[in-house]
Amino acid sequence: MTDLAGTPGPAEPGGSPPAVRTRGLFKRFGAQVAVAGVDLAVPRGGFAGLVGPNGAGKTTTLSMITGLLRPDGGTAEVAGMDVWRDPVAVKSQVGVLPEGLRLFERLSGRELLSYNGQIRGIPKDEVARRAEELLKVMDLSGAADKLVVDYSTGMRKKIGLAAALLHNPKVLFLDEPFEGVDPVSANTLVEVLRRYTASGSTIVFSSHVMELVERLCDWVSVMNLGRIVAQGPLAEIRGGGTLNAAILDLVGARGNGEEGLSWLGSSSG
Numbered sequence: 667m668t669d670l671a672g673t674p675g676p677a678e679p680g681g682s683p684p685a686v687r688t689r690g691l692f693k694r695f696g697a698q699v700a701v702a703g704v705d706l707a708v709p710r711g712g713f714a715g716l717v718g719p720n721g722a723g724k725t726t727t728l729s730m731i732t733g734l735l736r737p738d739g740g741t742a743e744v745a746g747m748d749v750w751r752d753p754v755a756v757k758s759q760v761g762v763l764p765e766g767l768r769l770f771e772r773l774s775g776r777e778l779l780s781y782n783g784q785i786r787g788i789p790k791d792e793v794a795r796r797a798e799e800l801l802k803v804m805d806l807s808g809a810a811d812k813l814v815v816d817y818s819t820g821m822r823k824k825i826g827l828a829a830a831l832l833h834n835p836k837v838l839f840l841d842e843p844f845e846g847v848d849p850v851s852a853n854t855l856v857e858v859l860r861r862y863t864a865s866g867s868t869i870v871f872s873s874h875v876m877e878l879v880e881r882l883c884d885w886v887s888v889m890n891l892g893r894i895v896a897q898g899p900l901a902e903i904r905g906g907g908t909l910n911a912a913i914l915d916l917v918g919a920r921g922n923g924e925e926g927l928s929w930l931g932s933s934s935g
């Protein structure tokens with residue numbers, strides 16, 4: 667397992683830069699330090715998981731790496747480019763499925779994809795072709811002309827993911843991509859994402875579903891209290907046990923005073 671003091675970083679075949687590299691990334695909201703100097707390192711190609719308890723700083727970190735939130739300190743690089751010095755170049759290389767997905771609600775699914783393609787500068791015919799393929803593979807062809815406002819939670823994730831993939835980014839960032847997605851659709855999404863990484867692209871995703879992280883990820887970064895507490899290949903992080911057990915060891919199982927709930931479920935209250 668790679669501990670972050672003097673991280674050697676992920677192995678880079680041919681010396682190409684890692685998919686993501688942050689140094690000392692820092693963000694404070696008032697008195698609350700959300701991200702306390704994060705050195706994230708994600709190698710190119712495959713799936714990387716960003717995991718950790720609620721409030722660990724995962725979403726804040728991903729927002730700073732994808733250019734959505736300006737850091738108070740530190741640097742973030744995607745494919746060797748500085749996110750905050752070269753934002754236009756970086757944005758052309760990344761796709762993002764953010765938390766609390768905000769979409770253009772008054773567009774249909776098809777219009778949303780078409781609009782996304784046009785603002786990315788992709789020729790209209792090509793956008794139409796890619797949009798039809800993505801709608802089909804996401805099982806959204808039947809809902810393509812429905813307004814996004816009328817989509818279910820899972821359908822929103824799928825159209826959001828289709829929009830994030832349309833310009834064929836090098837690195838895809840997904841915040842809880844499978845939340846609210848039914849098991850059949852989740853399998854479809856996994857297939858699409860596997861195809862995407864098979865060609866050498868990288869997915870960085872945050873999730874609380876450890877089984878999924880174990881099933882998909884080659885690389886795992888564990889956050890706690892605004893810091894990376896461990897990162898490396900999945901097998902190293904997991905050791906001989908499950909990822910869940912390894913994470914409990916790393917972040918510590920928290921006693922939250924559950925013993926105080928004696929009235930809960932009792933007939934005397």
Ligand SMILES: Nc1ncnc2c1ncn2[C@@H]1O[C@H](COP(=O)(O)OP(=O)(O)OP(=O)(O)O)[C@@H](O)[C@H]1O
Pocket residue numbers: 695698699700718719720721722723724725726727
């Ligand atoms: N806009 C904000 N204003 C104030 N505090 C914030 C804001 N965004 C995040 N925080 C705080 O920063 C800390 C990290 O939050 P963040 O959402 O990054 O955690 P997370 O690891 O993504 O959590 P979860 O797994 O629950 O989604 C939390 O203590 C949170 O309350």
